[in-house]
Amino acid sequence: MLIAEECGQVRGKAVLDFKQRRDAAWLWLVSVDPAHRGKGVGTALIWAAETQALAREHHIIELAVDDVNPRARALYERLGYRPVGPYVDMVRYIDDEGNRVCRDEPGVLLRRHLK
Numbered sequence: 001m002l003i004a005e006e007c008g009q010v011r012g013k014a015v016l017d018f019k020q021r022r023d024a025a026w027l028w029l030v031s032v033d034p035a036h037r038g039k040g041v042g043t044a045l046i047w048a049a050e051t052q053a054l055a056r057e058h059h060i061i062e063l064a065v066d067d068v069n070p071r072a073r074a075l076y077e078r079l080g081y082r083p084v085g086p087y088v089d090m091v092r093y094i095d096d097e098g099n100r101v102c103r104d105e106p107g108v109l110l111r112r113h114l115k
């Protein structure tokens with residue numbers, strides 16, 4: 001797990017998983033505190049993930065982004081991630097009222113080859 005901190009406060013986090021995919025590191029759960037978005041924290045988290053991947057000799061990072069999230073997709077594409085196919089995100093969680101939420105979010109699989 002990658003944590004972005006400023007003055008001892010957590011501003012964002014991401015998870016880089018080396019076991020999810022066979023030939024790529026899997027980046028997921030990238031999120032930045034809403035009050036601190038648009039200031040480069042997300043970009044810093046992605047760069048940190050790339051550094052960690054290379055340190056473990058993984059030269060490919062993959063991630064999925066939902067179609068309902070075009071701004072996040074724009075960020076990834078600006079950083080060199082390219083679409084390689086469709087991806088369906090199986091969203092499963094229990095909401096604040098205790099309801100089980102189950103839905104499939106269509107999206108895209110993005111990949112970047114690291115140098």
Ligand SMILES: CC(C)(COP(=O)(O)OP(=O)(O)OC[C@H]1O[C@@H](n2cnc3c(N)ncnc32)[C@H](O)[C@@H]1OP(=O)(O)O)[C@@H](O)C(=O)NCCC(=O)NCCS
Binds near residue numbers: 033037039040066074
């Ligand atoms: C996507 C996210 C991680 C980007 O983090 P960030 O710290 O705002 O990113 P940066 O400041 O490095 O870059 C900003 C870019 O992020 C993208 N972005 C996505 N959502 C954004 C938001 N709500 N506010 C600002 N930028 C956003 C835009 O492409 C923006 O580029 P622009 O300034 O040219 O429009 C953040 O908006 C977030 O936590 N969103 C909610 C969770 C989410 O959607 N995660 C991605 C799952 S695949």
